Amino acid sequence: MTKLKAGISGTGFIGPVHVECLRRLNIPVKGICGSSSQRAIDSALRLELEKGYSSFQEMLEDPEINVVHICSPNNVHYEQAKAAMLAGKHIVCEKPLAVNSKESAELIQISRETNRIAAVNFNLRFYPMNHEVRSIVQDEAEFGKIFTITGCYFQDWLLKDTDWSWRLDPKINGSLRTVADIASHWIDLVRFITKKDVESVFADFKTFINNRKKPKNSVAAFSNKLLISDEYTEVPIENEDFASIMLRMKDGVFGQVNVSQMCSGRKNRLFYEINGSKKSVAFDQEKCNEIWIGNRDKPNEILMRDPSLVHQEAREIISYPGGHLEGYSDTMKQHFQKIYRYIENGNFNLPKDFASIEDGHYIIKVNEAIEKSAKEGRWIDIES
Template sequence: MSDAGRTTDFASIGAAVIGTGFIGTVHVQALRRLGVQVRGVLGSSAERGAARAAQIGVAHAYTDLDELLADPSVDVVHVTSPNHAHYAQVKAILGAGKHVICEKPLAMTSTESAEMVEIARASGKVAAVCYNIRFYPLNQQAHGMVAAGELGEIRFVTGHYHQDWLAKPTDWNWRLQSEMGGALRSVGDIGTHWIDLTSFITGLKAEAVMAELATFLPERQRPTGPVETFSSAAGTTEPVTVDTDDAAMIVLRYEGGARGVMSTSQINTGRKNSLQWDIAGAKASAAWDSETPDHLFLGHRDAPNQMLMRDFTLMNAQGTAAASLPPGHVEGFADSFFNFFRAVYADVHAGARQPASTWATFEDGHYEMQLCDAVLISAREGRWARLDENPGKGRT
């Protein structure tokens, strides 16, 4: 039975959210829609947490992580803090016997993520990585089509993830700081979304990569005060040298012989949030763009091409299970979180991940971190880098 088809008492489950910025707020809103009880939030400081809790209507703001973990009414903790905090926070959450949903990327290095995988396995708790883009219904549809052999053997996977929110020297966010976001920025932030999504749809994993990284804005103006994601800075600034990638070009060699090409960019003017993939199989092809999420292109050689609109009367079981709105009522970014959380919380209610579940595991998050390490090795040494190389080499 699909996640959406299982009867679940979501109101009996309590959750807390670490992080009160843009994504933390998205998590809170989706949980409320689902009916999960949001017990409280934890901000970067007690003062900021309390102020933000009041703004978004959450009754309680925890003063620190220890207080949150001691709350017996919290069953699941959502981690939406900066990347450098994920490792320690997730370990503490699982150690406290609570389920966890961690924003991507899972960790700063594959060494950290490998340990997190083992801790999650030993805990027996549900441990998910927030690759919400899997849960646009037509991505689930495409996953089902590939699994059913409708595209044939996968040969070539291409696409990009492009944004423009860091296109100006005055644009600033904590992700620009490698000590907080990691050595990779556009690749780690949005590139891992593309890697996870295309691997989920095709069932393919990369075995090696060839990569080039580019920093088009090596100096930026950092505000002296905090800046929320996707918002404009205000007030005084100071010049700061940037050592993370504005954009990247990556060639992928998959196990079994398929090939892939993808690019990432956070400086492509006019591209607000465009994740595109195009998957070419021996029988047919399919393509999708996150800026037009309710349409799936289906390409044929000996028949007319098709455009499938998200419509549960026409979709396969996987696509239908992820859909929450009627045909013609566009399901967008916020809906993907709702669909994702609905699937994860159904498994929380069941006590463990179920065989038919399609959300990203810590093993998936570890794979993305291995790929990031390989990208760094390739970019620095100008060669193909395998994912099974020394996991720490790319991070030095």
């Protein structure tokens, strides 16, 4: 795939990850822009890119750029996605697509009017074993009726009061933090696997650290754990450290998930267990090359990622033989490959086999209902 050329907005943690994954697909990345021209130039040199753009607008004006990857902070996603599509570019946007559903609904309309493809990087769908679980639970003869889905998404990178990220600032991140950052991945994933929409939610939030020490120098995501500094500013915290969320889903499926970035020792543990009338299945992102299959009348099973042992849907996104591990960066490689193949095909009426702008909009609506539920202490329906 060499017809399309990408540009990256965002020089922090995730922008360079996009560059690496695109290069693995032989998709050329021309350049990058950031919060300043100097950061863009420095990143372009470090990543060996042709161009460090002085601004996002300069990148949009480059006729060689066909696809813009939006890896910037949340508060500029909407304006950058809108400007890129109006400039004739396709977009791949990190979640959230926007800070509210009014903005994301407008982006859907612009995507349709401009005939531009817009994807949201819910990459965790693209662990092959999540595709395998999807194949298993969709086979009712094998799995039975889905009863319940339970799980968590736990990290520890904001455990201490000296841990800092722009995600702690509502002006940049939006009013939701842990929910928008990681619960959104969990909810999108179980919706993708089960093909069941969320119909209503009940949520409770807790902020454990009410004041944090913000370093006077900027900090990239996840680099805070290596930071050593005595130069801090005390900052009050307004968004949630922890959320417990109950979900009522289509066809009577019940779900429950806890999310937190203050769980010592949990580096990136997205876990779910799906219980059906005939068997159960579970996935843990920290053991992403296997799934657990629970049986009542015979021994339980561990299924390892192996193209010779899984369904075709999972086999299509496995690049290496069994025993040759694939992980986090491979999810983006597989997701981007689906997106770019779809764009190159040119028939935008075909079903989308990637996380679309509509998926991004839907998760924002769910997040808004979760926030309202936590504030009002009651079940909130998801607006259709």
